[in-house]
Amino acid sequence: YRHGQASEVVIPTPNGDVAIGRDNPIAIVAGPCSVENEEMIVETAMRVKAAGAKFLRGGAYKPRTSPYAFQGHGESALGLLAAARDASGLGIITEVMDTADVEVISEYADVLQIGARNMQNFSLLKKVGNQPKPVLLKRGMSATIDEWLMAAEYILAAGNPNVILCERGIRTFDRAYARNVLDLSVLPVLKTLTHLPIMIDPSHGTGKSEYVPAMAKGAIAAGTDSLMIEVHPNPARALSDGPQSLTPDAFDALVKELAVFGKAV
Numbered sequence: 001y002r003h004g005q006a007s008e009v010v011i012p013t014p015n016g017d018v019a020i021g022r023d024n025p026i027a028i029v030a031g032p033c034s035v036e037n038e039e040m041i042v043e044t045a046m047r048v049k050a051a052g053a054k055f056l057r058g059g060a061y062k063p064r065t066s067p068y069a070f071q072g073h074g075e076s077a078l079g080l081l082a083a084a085r086d087a088s089g090l091g092i093i094t095e096v097m098d099t100a101d102v103e104v105i106s107e108y109a110d111v112l113q114i115g116a117r118n119m120q121n122f123s124l125l126k127k128v129g130n131q132p133k134p135v136l137l138k139r140g141m142s143a144t145i146d147e148w149l150m151a152a153e154y155i156l157a158a159g160n161p162n163v164i165l166c167e168r169g170i171r172t173f174d175r176a177y178a179r180n181v182l183d184l185s186v187l188p189v190l191k192t193l194t195h196l197p198i199m200i201d202p203s204h205g206t207g208k209s210e211y212v213p214a215m216a217k218g219a220i221a222a223g224t225d226s227l228m229i230e231v232h233p234n235p236a237r238a239l240s241d242g243p244q245s246l247t248p249d250a251f252d253a254l255v256k257e258l259a260v261f262g263k264a265v
């Protein structure tokens with residue numbers, strides 16, 4: 001790979017710069033799958049900030065399997081994320097699905113997320129490679145590590161050196177209990193192949209909130225640089241991904257448990 005030099009990505013947030021990468025504390029990204037309304041996103045931001053998260057996540061543009069499922073509130077949700085950013089000081093991470101939305105999302109977000117379904121959307125990769133905000137590149141659900149790294153290479157080659165790789169579970173033969181198979185073996189493997197920082201997403205990786213704490217701990221034990229965890233004030237009523245979302249109380253308890261695992265969170 002031509003562009004594998006940055007061992008950390010430094011992200012300016014209202015609360016100060018947050019560095020994600022090898023020698024830094026483990027950064028936690030938390031928040032709902034979708035931005036639903038102002039009250040819930042601000043409340044979630046304040047709760048996850050108090051628990052120790054450094055970034056708020058929340059989808060404005062949602063890649064849903066069914067066209068009849070909630071698609072996200074779009075641009076108006078970006079305004080709600082801005083309100084949550086102002087209230088909490090957290091950096092904002094939100095997904096961009098379409099090249100046409102890159103510019104507006106990059107005005108609001110501190111990090112642009114490329115979702116698993118768009119990992120090989122090459123025009124989108126080139127476009128986010130050609131704007132200033134760091135990019136969180138999720139692994140495609142059936143992508144090999146080499147395909148994932150080459151997707152990252154598109155962003156790097158377009159001129160953006162700030163890429164974080166996010167493992168979010170892959171498809172295998174058994175979906176009876178967990179939604180995906182969270183591939184923690186990427187942690188030691190990627191460390192031999194790239195300097196890019198790594199994030200593990202045990203929420204999409206398992207699809208069930210009760211499995212999230214064990215896999216978050218496993219990810220830290222295996223050397224992750226950062227974690228993404230879905231948190232919703234009322235998971236039973238979430239418009240997307242409720243079953244895998246932790247309550248703010250459960251998230252707070254998990255962060256306290258994670259503190260005993262090596263690097264300070």
Ligand code: PEP
Pocket residue numbers: 033059063114115116117138168204
């Ligand atoms: C998400 O982060 O809400 C999401 C849709 O993730 P993925 O692309 O990993 O499915």
Ligand code: MN
Pocket residue numbers: 033034204230240241
């Ligand atoms: Mn989700």
